[in-house]
Amino acid sequence: MSRAREIIVAKNLGFNYAGAKKPAIQGVNLSISEDEFILLTGPSGCGKTSLCRCLNGLIPNFYQGEWTGELMVDGLDVTTQPTSELSRRVGYVFQNPENQLFALTVEKDIAFGPENLGFSRDEIRERVDVAMKITGTSALKELAPYELSGGQQQRVALAGVLAMKPSVIVLDEPTSFLDPHTAEEVMRAADDLRRELGLTIVVVEHRLDLVARYAERIVVMDGGKIVADGNLGQVLDEQFDMLEGLGVGVPRVSLLWSMLRRDGLVSGKVPTHVEDAASALSGMMSD
Amino acid sequence: MITLEHVSFRYSSGYLALHEIDLSIQGGDFVAIMGENGAGKTTLAKHLNGLLKPSQGRVLVDGEDTRKVSVAHLARKVGLVFQNPDHLLFSETVKDEVAFGLKNFGFSPEVVEKQVGRTLEALGLAEYADKSPFLLSGGERKRVALASILASEPDYLILDEPTIGQDYQQKERLRNFILQLYSQGKAVVMITHDVEFVAESNPKVILLSKGQIVGKGSADSVLSRDEMVNRASLVKPQMSRLFGELTKYGLPRDVVDVHRARILLEDKLGEVKAPVAQNP
Ligand SMILES: Nc1ncnc2c1ncn2[C@@H]1O[C@H](COP(=O)(O)OP(=O)(O)OP(=O)(O)O)[C@@H](O)[C@H]1O
Ligand SMILES: Nc1ncnc2c1ncn2[C@@H]1O[C@H](COP(=O)(O)OP(=O)(O)O)[C@@H](O)[C@H]1O
């Protein structure tokens, strides 16, 4: 099996917003391959959004501050590329969807990106239709962004990003505005894109249970630094106390297990999924 | 008490967002409103402080019809924290932002200072007091928006998606703050998609779907019922999914909170373990 190509490589990356007392990110070393699904988490204010802003060049192009280290995205050096080049490769769904929508109708908003890239009318039509279908926004296409609920805005923002067919999609806390069922669907859609088109997915999320089914790898930040990086199940099992101490929203079944393990009532690996916990507990109780 | 009597609401586009809602909220209540994207939750929240007036029916706040009094008058009693924090923030520093409402309500400088300090402390914002709200992270901004409403201690607190951007520790803080408020006799209404937060906070749950109330009850009864959860586009909390698999061992089905789950399993596994230990 050939190893997938590295699409994001950060070496000793750091950024200090102008006037800020301490850097928002520092000493970040990270290497992400094509078609990985990564969960990025850590306490509020730890630097997740700032790291994502680097990935599509918002930092250092739109934010003043001091940059250190290197960052290559899809073979491009972020510090020397125009943001237009980066933004077609890295689709970014902002933490706050409203800041992302500006056209008069939903349909026009989704078409905006592909139009700017100069595609044919048919190609634009096709991209917009597919994006609306995946995100369940077809019924909203005539509406103005301000007529949408928070979650509907979030979906439209995602559709706009999908229509660009980027190689990396960054979703910054997408589920906070989405109802749980839709959140699940959006995660599944992202995972389908990853498997079918080889996209790289980076999801920032506090609640691990919402993403655990799709993300194989977890990257944990604290105080601007990466403090854990590895297989999600393994990091949960081996560094459970550290994660809990940081205030990471570990899955409730994992928390339950670790409490029972501390009581000496169960042993073995901390489960990540409900089914694993259910079968382990059933096994013990039917003995 | 806030009472909604047969409230329907139609946006000027013609869209019927609320349909015949009957609801009452009083001091000491802690209510979670849940439901799918577009269900009408935010529209409902804006009716509670008079930002929107019903197209049909009426909303009474302590007996006053929201159509007959100003939003400014209602703001002293009903505090609404918007879903999007940026709708509320405009001051140069976090401290000023949180002080703004209090000053507006005419509190003395000493009271303002005390309340600002207390609220920033409670929400873990003290270190940001002199920073600009716009230079904060999303979760921090959301907490500033919360603080600016909480500081004036309105009788009715309406929180639209308060856990957005919050890590688990911040959620714990928020939960404690809410608990303190309703045990002091305030009413807290939160709109949220965060089923695990609801499962651990145990409010009364109201399910809204397509502009109508489709279910009501305690968090454990509502969140452990498939038909209710599906109808409102929710997903069951993990504990409820786990205990759904364990009923054949005599464990209850309606468990949503991890701490209750722990106690039940400690008893159960303790029973199972004891004879095994005696029987090498
Ligand atoms: N200004 C407006 N004009 C016309 N329609 C609107 C307006 N605001 C909201 N709507 C519509 O009313 C319905 C209810 O919206 P509301 O914002 O109350 O939903 P919500 O339950 O808060 O959803 P979410 O969970 O996504 O925030 C939606 O279908 C939305 O499209
Ligand atoms: N535009 C900005 N200017 C200055 N400081 C900022 C800016 N945006 C974020 N910060 C600060 O940088 C730190 C990291 O923020 P952020 O990356 O948004 O965190 P997260 O997404 O993990 O919550 C925080 O301390 C925040 O206050």
Ligand SMILES: [Mg+2]
């Ligand atoms: Mg963020």
Ligand SMILES: [Mg+2]
């Ligand atoms: Mg809403």
